[in-house]
Amino acid sequence: QKEVEQNSGPLSVPEGAIASLNCTYSDRVSQSFFWYRQYSGKSPELIMSIYSNGDKEDGRFTAQLNKASQYVSLLIRDSQPSDSATYLCAVQGGGSQGNLIFGKGTKLSVKP
Amino acid sequence: DAMVIQNPRYQVTQFGKPVTLSCSQTLNHNVMYWYQQKSSQAPKLLFHYYDKDFNNEADTPDNFQSRRPNTSFCFLDIRSPGLGDAAMYLCATSRELGGHEQYFGPGTRLTVT
Numbered sequence: 001q002k003e004v005e006q007n008s009g010p011l012s013v014p015e016g017a018i019a020s021l022n023c024t025y026s027d028r029v030s031q032s033f034f035w036y037r038q039y040s041g042k043s044p045e046l047i048m049s050i051y052s053n054g055d056k057e058d059g060r061f062t063a064q065l066n067k068a069s070q071y072v073s074l075l076i077r078d079s080q081p082s083d084s085a086t087y088l089c090a091v092q093g094g095g096s097q098g099n100l101i102f103g104k105g106t107k108l109s110v111k112p
Numbered sequence: 113d114a115m116v117i118q119n120p121r122y123q124v125t126q127f128g129k130p131v132t133l134s135c136s137q138t139l140n141h142n143v144m145y146w147y148q149q150k151s152s153q154a155p156k157l158l159f160h161y162y163d164k165d166f167n168n169e170a171d172t173p174d175n176f177q178s179r180r181p182n183t184s185f186c187f188l189d190i191r192s193p194g195l196g197d198a199a200m201y202l203c204a205t206s207r208e209l210g211g212h213e214q215y216f217g218p219g220t221r222l223t224v225t
Contacts, residue, residue: 004154008152031211032210032211032212034213034214036216041221042218042219043200043202043216043217043218043219044155044202044216045216046213046214046215046216049213051211088154088155090214092210092211098210099145099157099160099209100157100214102154102155103154104152104153104154105152105154
């Protein structure tokens, strides 16, 4: 059973701080990794994709991937109250044509 | 703007009364997906279409069916909704299968009374 694990939180950080969200996955052959943001009652919104080991930065967001450790993370710099949401980690499973496997998400709360 | 559209946004149906949810896309993507998401849970893939080819997940109940009459539209039919089928239903698209980015529509919140 391929799995994606996330700490459910809530993760609470003060405004302006760095929020660090973590995700581990079980399928060693996974090649594609995604972070989605989901506000309460809304649908998931893609914020980052990462395919290679290392860091990928996009504005205040940095995704980090370590395939050897089967670990992917998302850093949010200068966190804002508007970043308060559930962050879903998604991992492509089952080979080159595999579908996404989602974690249950980490709820982030940014306090003013 | 290219997008994924779902209608209706909210749907109330009675126990056992068939219901159809619709999804359309202007992204011209080959793949369309249907997910079910319950509160505080991960989205659960029900099935997907790659062009006209239908792929059902092994654990998707027979009560759930789908149609894709053309590239732009995809429908989710729930033949006899039960109370346990109340959820958010999410449509997503991607250019190709595998590791391509998936883009979600706004979802349809289904209530079963």
